[in-house]
Amino acid sequence: MSPTSRWSGRVALVTGASSGIGAAVATELAELGMHVVLAARRPERLTELAARLGAGATAAPVDLRDAEAVARLFERIRADHGGVDVLVNSAGLGRETPLIGGSAAAWREMLELNVLALCVCTSEAVSDMRRRGDDGHVIHLGSMAGHRVPQGSGMYSATKYAVRSLTEGLRQELRELQSNIRVSCISPGYVATEFHQGYFGSVERAQAAYSQFPVLQPTDIAKSVRYVLEAPPHMQVHDLLLRPTRQPS
Ligand SMILES: NC(=O)c1ccc[n+]([C@@H]2O[C@H](COP(=O)([O-])OP(=O)(O)OC[C@H]3O[C@@H](n4cnc5c(N)ncnc54)[C@H](OP(=O)(O)O)[C@@H]3O)[C@@H](O)[C@H]2O)c1
Structure with a gap:
C-alpha cells in the first residue's frame, strides 16, 4: 500500500472484477489503499478475490445490463461507503459475428454491456463524485479496436469507437460544469x-491468438490505470494506446 496516494481511503467501483483486467485493476487499487467494490456476475469469483484483498474489498454480484440492479448496487455503495470516487468500467465482451447475416442477439449483448451499462454506471458514479469533493475519476476500458477495425469485428469495434466518443462527451460535460x-x-x-x-x-x-507474439498481461493494464489515476490533478490522460510490441496493427 502507498500511504502517500491521494486515493488512499477512498472508494473505487471496478466492473468486470471477476476476471482479467478488472481483477488486476481491483488488486492494484486495493494496494493503493482504496476500498474496492468488485462488480460482475459470478459471485464465487468475486468473493474469492475480495477474501484475497482483505477488509478493503467488497464483492458485489450484479448483471450490469440490468439498469435497476445497477441502481440498487449504487444505493448499497452509498449506504455502506458513502459513494464512489473512482469508477473503472472494465466489464466488456466481444463476439465474433459479421455485420452481414450476423447474430442480432450478439450485437445487442455487446451494445448493452460495452456501451449502455458503461453509461449507466458512469452517470450514477459521477453524481456520487459531484457530492464527494468533485474530484473523482472515471476510467473506461476502450480497445485498439476503437482505433481501427480488425477484419470481422465491425460491431465490437463500433462499441469501442463509441467508448471513445463517450470519453470525449463526458470530458466536455464535466468541463462545462467546471468540475475537477x-x-x-x-x-x-x-x-x-x-x-x-x-x-x-x-x-x-x-x-x-495469444501465442502469435508476447501479448500484454492484465497487470500491465492495471499499472497503466494507476499511472492515469496518480497523474497530478491538473493533468487528464485522455486515451492511452497500449500495444504488445510485436502486434502488427
Ligand atoms: N483482453 C483483450 O485483449 C482486450 C483488448 C482490448 C480491450 N479489452 C477490454 O478490456 C475489458 C476487460 O476485458 P478482459 O480482457 O478483462 O476480459 P474478461 O477476462 O473476459 O473479463 C470480462 C469481465 O466482464 C464481466 N462481465 C461480462 N458480462 C457482464 C455482465 N452482463 N454484467 C457484469 N459483468 C459482466 C465478466 O464477469 P462475469 O462473467 O462474472 O459477469 C468479466 O469480469 C473489456 O471492456 C474488453 O473489451 C480487452
Missing part, C-alpha cells in the same frame, strides 16, 4: 485474459 472530475480511456491491444475465449467461442483459437 477526470475521465480517461485505456485502449489495449491483445491482453491475455478470458476475453478471446468468449470472442471466438473457442479456447484453442484464443490460445492461438
Whole structure:
C-alpha cells in the first residue's frame, strides 16, 4: 500500500472484477489503499478475490445490463461507503459475428454491456463524485479496436469507437460544469485474459491468438490505470494506446 496516494481511503467501483483486467485493476487499487467494490456476475469469483484483498474489498454480484440492479448496487455503495470516487468500467465482451447475416442477439449483448451499462454506471458514479469533493475519476476500458477495425469485428469495434466518443462527451460535460472530475480511456491491444475465449467461442483459437507474439498481461493494464489515476490533478490522460510490441496493427 502507498500511504502517500491521494486515493488512499477512498472508494473505487471496478466492473468486470471477476476476471482479467478488472481483477488486476481491483488488486492494484486495493494496494493503493482504496476500498474496492468488485462488480460482475459470478459471485464465487468475486468473493474469492475480495477474501484475497482483505477488509478493503467488497464483492458485489450484479448483471450490469440490468439498469435497476445497477441502481440498487449504487444505493448499497452509498449506504455502506458513502459513494464512489473512482469508477473503472472494465466489464466488456466481444463476439465474433459479421455485420452481414450476423447474430442480432450478439450485437445487442455487446451494445448493452460495452456501451449502455458503461453509461449507466458512469452517470450514477459521477453524481456520487459531484457530492464527494468533485474530484473523482472515471476510467473506461476502450480497445485498439476503437482505433481501427480488425477484419470481422465491425460491431465490437463500433462499441469501442463509441467508448471513445463517450470519453470525449463526458470530458466536455464535466468541463462545462467546471468540475475537477477526470475521465480517461485505456485502449489495449491483445491482453491475455478470458476475453478471446468468449470472442471466438473457442479456447484453442484464443490460445492461438495469444501465442502469435508476447501479448500484454492484465497487470500491465492495471499499472497503466494507476499511472492515469496518480497523474497530478491538473493533468487528464485522455486515451492511452497500449500495444504488445510485436502486434502488427
Ligand atoms: N483482453 C483483450 O485483449 C482486450 C483488448 C482490448 C480491450 N479489452 C477490454 O478490456 C475489458 C476487460 O476485458 P478482459 O480482457 O478483462 O476480459 P474478461 O477476462 O473476459 O473479463 C470480462 C469481465 O466482464 C464481466 N462481465 C461480462 N458480462 C457482464 C455482465 N452482463 N454484467 C457484469 N459483468 C459482466 C465478466 O464477469 P462475469 O462473467 O462474472 O459477469 C468479466 O469480469 C473489456 O471492456 C474488453 O473489451 C480487452
